[in-house]
Amino acid sequence: MTQAAGNRLRVLVIEDQHDIAANIWDFLERRGHEVDHCADGVSGLARAMRGDVDVVVLDLGLPRMDGLDLCRRLREAGNGVPILMLTARDTLEDKLRGFAEGADDYLVKPFAMRELEARIHAVRPHRAPSGGVPAFAGLTYDPRTMTAERDARRIPLTRLQGSLLAVLLQEAPRIVPHARLIDTAWGAEGGDIAALQTQVYELRALVDKPFAQPLIHTVRGIGYRLASPA
Incomplete structure (x- = not known):
């Protein structure tokens, strides 16, 4: 077939x-x-x-x-x-x-x-959702180009990093549980908490570390969320 x-x-x-x-x-x-x-x-x-x-x-x-x-x-x-x-x-x-x-x-x-x-x-790359490009606190992600943007700086991401960021943006500022992030990124196979932590670490290095205030926050034992700088 x-x-x-x-x-x-x-x-x-x-x-x-x-x-x-x-x-x-x-x-x-x-x-x-x-x-x-x-x-x-x-x-x-x-x-x-x-x-x-x-x-x-x-x-x-x-x-x-x-x-x-x-x-x-x-x-x-x-x-x-x-x-x-x-x-x-x-x-x-x-x-x-x-x-x-x-x-x-x-x-x-x-x-x-x-x-x-x-x-x-x-x-595989997926099309952008019909609702358009998600955004929060000056951070956006376009799945069509797998590119984030923060404060006018373009940030290329991997497919996996982009999938995680897209969910965080869509739910911001609500908490996204570990299980949902793992299912979004890997589906029923391949992902676990350790792999998720590694990917979030790499994502933070790209979208948080170069800037004065972090947006990605850990909610210990539950998941992650995007929160505006104080």
């Missing part, structure tokens, strides 16, 4: 193991997606920087440049393309490091192809 036109994605697979890359390519292509492939980190980074893919499926153990370095360089360049990391490293520390470098989700090998596709759809 192929995808409806609105669900077809341009997927870049950066994976050095030929059999895994071929299996992913064949499965996604049969499902109606457009697939491209790079077998090392340097060529993968150059391809991802072109900006014409919807999702990057990224292995960590790559020749010439590992996946964590590739992910970090993409984010440092302001590229917010959603990244799904593939790896055999399954410890919590490995996952948190991947999220800290800018990954949107993390899938441990071996995996089922149907789960891979579900995760790809979960991290």
